[in-house]
Amino acid sequence: MLKAVILIGGPQKGTRFRPLSFEVPKPLFPVAGVPMIQHHIEACAQVPGMQEILLIGFYQPDEPLTQFLEAAQQEFNLPVRYLQEFAPLGTGGGLYHFRDQILAGSPEAFFVLNADVCSDFPLSAMLEAHRRQRHPFLLLGTTANRTQSLNYGCIVENPQTHEVLHYVEKPSTFISDIINCGIYLFSPEALKPLRDVFQRNQQDGQLEDSPGLWPGAGTIRLEQDVFSALAGQGQIYVHLTDGIWSQIKSAGSALYASRLYLSRYQDTHPERLAKHTPGGPWIRGTQPAPIPNLWLPPQPSVPGFLTSSPELKPQSLPLPDQIRFGIFAPRASLLLLGNVYIHPTAKVAPSAVLGPNVSIGKGVTVGEGVRLRESIVLHGATLQEHTCVLHSIVGWGSTVGRWARVEGTPSDPNPNDPRARMDSESLFKDGKLLPAITILGCRVRIPAEVLILNSIVLPHKELSRSFTNQIIL
Ligand SMILES: Nc1nc2c(ncn2[C@@H]2O[C@H](COP(=O)(O)OP(=O)(O)O[C@H]3O[C@H](CO)[C@@H](O)[C@H](O)[C@@H]3O)[C@@H](O)[C@H]2O)c(=O)[nH]1
Numbered sequence: 395m396l397k398a399v400i401l402i403g404g405p406q407k408g409t410r411f412r413p414l415s416f417e418v419p420k421p422l423f424p425v426a427g428v429p430m431i432q433h434h435i436e437a438c439a440q441v442p443g444m445q446e447i448l449l450i451g452f453y454q455p456d457e458p459l460t461q462f463l464e465a466a467q468q469e470f471n472l473p474v475r476y477l478q479e480f481a482p483l484g485t486g487g488g489l490y491h492f493r494d495q496i497l498a499g500s501p502e503a504f505f506v507l508n509a510d511v512c513s514d515f516p517l518s519a520m521l522e523a524h525r526r527q528r529h530p531f532l533l534l535g536t537t538a539n540r541t542q543s544l545n546y547g548c549i550v551e552n553p554q555t556h557e558v559l560h561y562v563e564k565p566s567t568f569i570s571d572i573i574n575c576g577i578y579l580f581s582p583e584a585l586k587p588l589r590d591v592f593q594r595n596q597q598d599g600q601l602e603d604s605p606g607l608w609p610g611a612g613t614i615r616l617e618q619d620v621f622s623a624l625a626g627q628g629q630i631y632v633h634l635t636d637g638i639w640s641q642i643k644s645a646g647s648a649l650y651a652s653r654l655y656l657s658r659y660q661d662t663h664p665e666r667l668a669k670h671t672p673g674g675p676w677i678r679g680t681q682p683a684p685i686p687n688l689w690l691p692p693q694p695s696v697p698g699f700l701t702s703s704p705e706l707k708p709q710s711l712p713l714p715d716q717i718r719f720g721i722f723a724p725r726a727s728l729l730l731l732g733n734v735y736i737h738p739t740a741k742v743a744p745s746a747v748l749g750p751n752v753s754i755g756k757g758v759t760v761g762e763g764v765r766l767r768e769s770i771v772l773h774g775a776t777l778q779e780h781t782c783v784l785h786s787i788v789g790w791g792s793t794v795g796r797w798a799r800v801e802g803t804p805s806d807p808n809p810n811d812p813r814a815r816m817d818s819e820s821l822f823k824d825g826k827l828l829p830a831i832t833i834l835g836c837r838v839r840i841p842a843e844v845l846i847l848n849s850i851v852l853p854h855k856e857l858s859r860s861f862t863n864q865i866i867l
């Protein structure tokens with residue numbers, strides 16, 4: 395029997411996620427159409443023998459969280475419970491504090507997952523590796539380039555045995571290009587070193603403080619207090635993956651994670667991807683569909699595309715142009731391009747052109763002629779006719795006026811460096827706002843015919859003109 399724990403942190407965490415974390419706890423922010431931690435829960439639920447999933451954090455259990463837990467229990471037919479820490483206990487304190495709940499029913503092992511990572515979660519492979527050796531701690535590791543590795547926990551392994559010989563959390567100089575993914579498999583014995591850290595903290599606190607239970611004793615940093623301390627003692631091992639993995643610290647990284655998950659849906663959840671259907675919006679990908687021998691009537695309703703005319707000789711044009719000009723339309727049922735998620739309650743005009751990497755939330759309205767790519771549009775937002783939204787996140791209930799353009803600058807990992815990761819972005823450099831994706835907070839109103847470029851607009855703002863490279867408070 396197995397269990398899983400997801401570390402969801404609390405309101406003081408996720409500050410780089412503002413203003414989006416004002417409205418919904420960061421772990422519930424929709425990534426590729428579903429709450430961030432639903433991806434974790436789906437992965438855990440697929441592991442045979444999974445008995446229970448526990449979320450540990452210090453959020454007040456509010457309505458969105460309660461609703462999410464109820465929906466998740468129903469969908470996955472598993473107990474999914476929230477355990478609230480009385481104060482932030484760090485990445486290991488909650489595991490020790492709630493040890494009785496974790497060990498109830500005697501699980502053979504339990505997964506521990508950071509909430510703010512995007513991954514294909516190779517949990518079954520980790521379980522197999524664990525069952526071969528049964529070491530107390532198994533860490534999932536991946537690679538990063540030299541500079542970016544400094545933003546993560548760095549692991550030096552024995553390449554033959556994969557034992558972790560040395561572990562440094564966010565080192566100041568290069569240690570290793572193997573980084574900690576924040577995805578672990580622990581055996582029940584892993585809780586003993588946590589108890590030792592707790593007791594040591596307790597003694598240290600009592601020396602300094604008045605007698606009695608020292609409140610700081612509960613805080614345990616899994617990385618520094620346990621992994622660094624136990625490295626090289628035959629207890630911690632690393633399982634390397636070259637699957638998808640990224641941190642979700644900022645809004646820009648949520649957009650990147652959304653792209654990774656949407657492309658994964660082609661294999662895991664094709665039903666979640668919007669398909670181009672007659673009379674529906676035009677779903678565009680980065681590549682035209684390589685499907686020859688299909689010739690359907692052109693789509694006259696698609697704006698900006700020429701309809702076929704007798705003068706045009708379709709066959710003389712290359713296939714991509716035939717598609718672009720509406721001469722060749724690949725059969726709808728075969729077209730799985732664009733990686734677009736549209737919530738079933740959203741209303742999208744047939745002449746809108748969407749994709750790639752677009753996620754449209756519940757109750758969103760997308761008007762005629764809208765162009766939307768590399769963007770997330772959240773619950774209840776309205777994009778009026780002919781707006782253009784690129785590399786942006788449109789907040790809950792916001793409105794973008796007709797012919798307005800909302801555009802950001804992507805900060806994706808360098809595509810020419812296979813080990814590149816998302817930069818842990820800082821908003822400013824030399825006192826200037828760096829170009830990044832545009833974010834509209836909740837219930838923002840953008841008037842018609844303006845440009846909002848590389849800007850962050852805080853909630854409830856009603857703008858009256860164009861803005862470029864600004865934070866609008
Ligand atoms: N329950 C609880 N969760 C917490 C707390 N503090 C942090 N967390 C959760 O623990 C995870 C890690 O949070 P951070 O402390 O912000 O660490 P980090 O900068 O993300 O680095 C960690 O993750 C990297 C991979 O994404 C690792 O490379 C690194 O070594 C480290 O484990 C997040 O999911 C966060 O919500 C806490 O007091 N209580």
